[in-house]
Amino acid sequence: MGSNFVRHVMETTPYRVTILDKLTYAASRASLSGLEPERCRLVVGDVADAEVVHSLVADVDAIVHFAAESHNDNSLHEPDPFVRTNILGTYTVLEAARAYGTRLHHVSTDEVFGDLPLGSRARFSELSPFNPSSPYSGTKAGADLLVRAWSRSFDLRATISNSCNIYGPFQHVEKFIPRQITNILRGTRPKVYGDGLNVREWLHVEDHSRAVLTILERGTIGETYLVGTGVERENISVLRMILKLMDRADDYFDQVADRPGHDARYAIDSSKLRSTLQWTPQHDDLEAGLSSTIDWYRRNESWWGPGKDAVEAAYGERENTRSDGS
Numbered sequence: 001m002g003s004n005f006v007r008h009v010m011e012t013t014p015y016r017v018t019i020l021d022k023l024t025y026a027a028s029r030a031s032l033s034g035l036e037p038e039r040c041r042l043v044v045g046d047v048a049d050a051e052v053v054h055s056l057v058a059d060v061d062a063i064v065h066f067a068a069e070s071h072n073d074n075s076l077h078e079p080d081p082f083v084r085t086n087i088l089g090t091y092t093v094l095e096a097a098r099a100y101g102t103r104l105h106h107v108s109t110d111e112v113f114g115d116l117p118l119g120s121r122a123r124f125s126e127l128s129p130f131n132p133s134s135p136y137s138g139t140k141a142g143a144d145l146l147v148r149a150w151s152r153s154f155d156l157r158a159t160i161s162n163s164c165n166i167y168g169p170f171q172h173v174e175k176f177i178p179r180q181i182t183n184i185l186r187g188t189r190p191k192v193y194g195d196g197l198n199v200r201e202w203l204h205v206e207d208h209s210r211a212v213l214t215i216l217e218r219g220t221i222g223e224t225y226l227v228g229t230g231v232e233r234e235n236i237s238v239l240r241m242i243l244k245l246m247d248r249a250d251d252y253f254d255q256v257a258d259r260p261g262h263d264a265r266y267a268i269d270s271s272k273l274r275s276t277l278q279w280t281p282q283h284d285d286l287e288a289g290l291s292s293t294i295d296w297y298r299r300n301e302s303w304w305g306p307g308k309d310a311v312e313a314a315y316g317e318r319e320n321t322r323s324d325g326s
Contacts, residue, residue, distance in 0.1 A: 001107065001205060002066040003031035003170050008209035010035055018056055020067070022046050025310070026172045030303050047089035050096070057096035062103040062216060065093050068140065070109075071174050073318060075135035076260060086139035087146070094150045097158070104158040105216045106147045110201075110226070111137035112162060115263030118199060123269040124162075126224045133261040144224075151222050159219040161212060163227040164268055167289065168205030169296040173304050174311045177290070180239055180253075181297045182304055183312075184246050191315075194258035196236025199265040201228050204283035214279050228268040229281045238290075245291050259318075 006017050016039045021027050023044050032042060045052040047067040057063060067089055069075065069082040090106070097104045113124040114131030130145075132138040150156040167177040180190040211227040219225060233241075240250045273279050283289045297304060 001166060001208060004168065004205045005064065005066065005209045005212055006032065006040060007035065008206065008213060010040060012213070015039075017041070018043060018060060020045050020047060020053070020056055022067075025307065026071075026174070028303065031170050048084055048092050050092050053092050053096045054099060057093075057100050057102055060102065063093060063097055063105070064212060064216060065090065065104060065106045067093075068107075068143075070136060071172075072111075072134050072136045073174070073259060073315070075139075077318065079135035079139075082135050082139045086136075086143050090143035090146050094146060094156065098150060098154050098156055101157070103216070104147070104156060105212065105219070106144070106158060106160045107212060108144050108160055108162045109137065109140050110162050110164050110228070110266050110268050111263065112141040112144055113266075116265040116267060118197065118264050120265065123267045124226065125269045126162075126226055126272060133263050148224075157221050159215050159221065160224040161215055161227050161273075162224065162268070163208055163211070164201035164203050164229070164266060166203050166205050166208050168293055169300075170303070171205070172311075173308050174314075176235065177238065177242070177293065178297060178304065179311070179315075180242050181246070181294050182308055184242070184248060184252075185298060185301070186308065188312075190239055190243070190253040191256050192236055192239055192253055193256060193262060196234060196239065196255065198235050198262060199232050199267070200235065200238075201230065201232045201267050202238070202286055202289075203227060203229050203231075203281065204289045207281040207283050210282070211273060211279050214277050215273070218277050220276075225273040225277070226268045226270050227273060227279075228270040229284050230267075230270070231284055231286050232265075232267055233286065238286075241287055241290055242294065245287070245294055 018041045020043050069085045075082045112130050113128045116122050130141040132141045147158050151158045171178045173182050183190045
């Protein structure tokens with residue numbers, strides 16, 4: 001999400017960007033390849049390091065806070081980095097923004113709201129209560145609440161966006177869609193949790209980048225905006241769409257034990273963003289979006305390949321643990 005946003009800003013605005021990234025396992029310098037060094041600077045550091053964050057915020061006009069531990073499976077295995085990055089990191093950014101009076105946009109997820117029943121027509125709105133299901137979504141909910149509190153108590157010039165599931169280029173191979181694509185490219189059968197009937201709403205990363213920049217430039221201070229397409233699909237349906245696009249049989253996959261706390265359905269009402277800021281998705285054809293995403297991963301194995309084996313080893317360890325009941 002962050003690297004795609006930086007590319008969007010470079011391509012559509014005259015802004016200069018300073019990136020703070022810890023370069024953990026999920027990051028790659030290669031994601032910034034080809035960008036103008038005169039306008040795009042990378043600083044390697046921790047978002048929870050107050051000295052580093054304050055030194056950078058002192059020289060910028062606005063902050064877009066993407067930094068987060070975001071993989072649900074990892075949060076179930078080791079919650080500590082999620083608390084440090086998502087809670088303490090957000091606090092550190094807020095205090096820096098408060099010290100310098102800097103405009104802040106905080107990027108979050110629809111997972112803070114919990115889930116909806118399968119078959120329901122209900123959708124989350126900006127007024128939906130938080131009901132997180134995992135350490136990941138719990139820490140993101142906590143971060144959202146901190147932003148709201150700093151906005152109200154200290155008049156911080158902040159906005160928040162909560163998006164549905166995102167896909168597209170440069171997404172780490174631990175995530176659902178790139179994992180399926182790269183498994184097939186490697187000649188490995190894809191895997192789906194449980195019966196695969198969990199429902200997600202899907203948003204192309206380019207549309208997310210457009211939404212974030214729109215909110216940063218024109219959003220009302222203190223407001224939250226939900227970003228979505230209305231395009232809902234069962235996980236197994238998305239997998240079968242990928243299989244079709246990659247010329248594999250629709251039963252070319254394995255089912256594995258479901259993860260704890262796996263949310264049933266996400267769906268959001270993005271009408272506020274559409275009506276007040278005139279944002280609309282340009283990639284609302286999921287099959288076309290998946291096709292272009294598959295092409296990107298097919299062309300860029302040098303980007304995703306080095307980390308693929310480690311991701312699959314971690315998944316295998318967790319799947320074996322669940323299957324033996326421990």
